Amino acid sequence: MILYLNGMFVGLLILANIVAVKLFSVGTFAMLPAAVIVYIFTYPIIDVIVEVYGRDEARRTVKAGLFTQVLALIFITITIQLPAAPVFGAQDSFETILGGSFRVILASLISYAISQNLDVFVFNKLKKKHGAKKLWLRNNASTMLSQLVDTSIFITIAFVGTMPVSALIGLIFTQYIFKFFAAILTTPLVYLLVGLIRKKEAPAAFQG
Template identity: 65%
Template sequence: MLMYLNALFVGLLILSNILGVKLFSVGGFVLPAAVIVYVVTYLVTDVIGEVYGREAASKTVKAGFVTQVVAMLFILVAIALPSAPFFEQQAEFQSILGGSFRVMLASLASYLVSQHTDVAIFHKLKQKHGANKLWLRNNVSTMTSQLLDTVVFISIAFYGTVPMSALLAMIGTQYAFKWMVAIIDTPIAYALVKWGRKEQTNSTTMQPEANSFS
């Protein structure tokens, strides 16, 4: 299961960078499409940390950072490659996948701060409460880290380019959406943790049988 969770985590990160250029409106509030994807990454690291430990969660976060940097480099290379004479969508291709260096920097900075904070808070609460209250550490760690993610990203990406009132409105709107998602995904966290622990139990049970044939 750990392999699938890591693959899901990295895939969602890359997808969120691509979807970030699309803006959608709900009830008059404007949000980037990436928000519906990126919030799930906190759920994934919480599940990894709960089932496989803090070190595994930290390694996932570090691997995600490296993957994002590599992906951005390859995207920049793809944009820089000379277009074929019949390829007429270079401007659109660059607009969708390119982004700006400032936005890329904001994304990486907010990722490092928020994801490491999520792992740290989650495991401090686990040390305090033991195996109980998964809902508490899942929600508290996610809500806190997502607040940091939102503030750091929007501040770096848009400070000085939009009025302060608009900046604060963007932070408030995005965080409110992420906060709601954090509450909704709690039952999913319980289901995934149960699945992961069941898999670990089955692996432990089958290990002696495997050794008996060696």
């Protein structure tokens, strides 16, 4: 199952980067990048990996995700720079969708590396403290804290200097509120995946 979890994790990361240019509205409350709909599911997957396979396996998954994102960025840049064929009339759209600014890409990579490793660290600490009990607590606590760090770092690096500080704080707040409630709603998914994996691979897969 770890191969499937790793595949889903990396796939969701790449997909989040692709759809990030699309903005959507949540009523009149907030405007959010479509990437948040995808990216929020990476944290439950990492939590499941820590819970069942251990901290070291989760760290390897995070590293693989970072490596894959950098690799994807390199190849996307190469494909953008390839001379367009005469019959291909969508070069501008292609660049708009896939060619994010360097500052946004840098913000994404830095926030990812810090927040995902923080998620692993906090979840593992709580697991050592509570054992197999209170999965809901370590899942939500680690995810909510990591999402706050991720949102704050990304928006600050990507947009500081381009808007007033008050607008920057408002952007962080509205995005985090969405992610906060998303973390709660994805908790049953964590229980479902952990239960399925333990049932399928127990006792070998269960770490503590």
